[in-house]
Amino acid sequence: MHLDNWANKAKQMGYRSRAVFKLEEILNKIKFKKSFKNVLDIGSAPGGWSQYIIKNFPKSKVYAVDILDMEPIEGVFFFKESIEEIDSIGPINNLKRKFNLVISDIAPNLSGIDAVDSENVYMLNKLSLKIANDYLDLGGLLVMKTFQNNMLRSLRKDMELSFNIVQTYKPAASKKQSGEIYLFGAK
Numbered sequence: 303m304h305l306d307n308w309a310n311k312a313k314q315m316g317y318r319s320r321a322v323f324k325l326e327e328i329l330n331k332i333k334f335k336k337s338f339k340n341v342l343d344i345g346s347a348p349g350g351w352s353q354y355i356i357k358n359f360p361k362s363k364v365y366a367v368d369i370l371d372m373e374p375i376e377g378v379f380f381f382k383e384s385i386e387e388i389d390s391i392g393p394i395n396n397l398k399r400k401f402n403l404v405i406s407d408i409a410p411n412l413s414g415i416d417a418v419d420s421e422n423v424y425m426l427n428k429l430s431l432k433i434a435n436d437y438l439d440l441g442g443l444l445v446m447k448t449f450q451n452n453m454l455r456s457l458r459k460d461m462e463l464s465f466n467i468v469q470t471y472k473p474a475a476s477k478k479q480s481g482e483i484y485l486f487g488a489k
């Protein structure tokens with residue numbers, strides 16, 4: 303499907319971003335049918351992924367964090383904060399090791415300088431990984447966006463140290479030329 307069609311489909315379905323179809327494809331591929339009690343959405347704005355979780359897993363409690371504002375979504379607890387400060391967010395900190403799913407679609411502002419951008423992506427991914435390790439329960443799942451660059455192999459290796467299953471996905475709704483790619487991990 304053409305990218306504009308994904309955007310139209312998202313609009314028709316009331317989703318704030320076409321990024322929902324990337325998450326949907328990954329969750330469908332891993333054939334996860336159980337519900338998620340607690341979901342942590344880091345880098346959540348404008349809120350497409352949070353909307354998707356609430357719509358498809360209505361019993362879930364979603365905790366969302368972003369440095370940008372996010373319009374309210376029923377059932378989603380939003381915190382305007384950097385993920386660097388996540389431990390200081392009381393309601394999230396109280397749920398250490400009680401999240402069943404962490405989703406990270408975080409992307410830094412790009413500088414255009416490859417080495418700087420790769421480093422920033424890597425730092426945010428490493429932090430997302432740490433957060434997933436601190437907050438996921440046994441059997442918990444992580445879906446994390448990253449980019450195809452020279453740090454990808456090292457990131458995947460780091461992830462393999464703490465996750466039983468690690469898989470890489472390039473969803474159809476993801477622009478081919480964007481270089482973005484998604485890592486999935488199961489504890």
Ligand SMILES: C[S@@+](CC[C@H](N)C(=O)[O-])C[C@H]1O[C@@H](n2cnc3c(N)ncnc32)[C@H](O)[C@@H]1O
Binds near residue numbers: 318344346384385
């Ligand atoms: C691609 S968007 C997420 C889209 C979202 N998944 C959706 O479906 O609407 C990436 C987000 O990461 C956020 N971000 C970047 N650095 C961050 C940080 N240090 N802490 C929290 N959020 C951050 C950006 O503000 C941006 O909103």
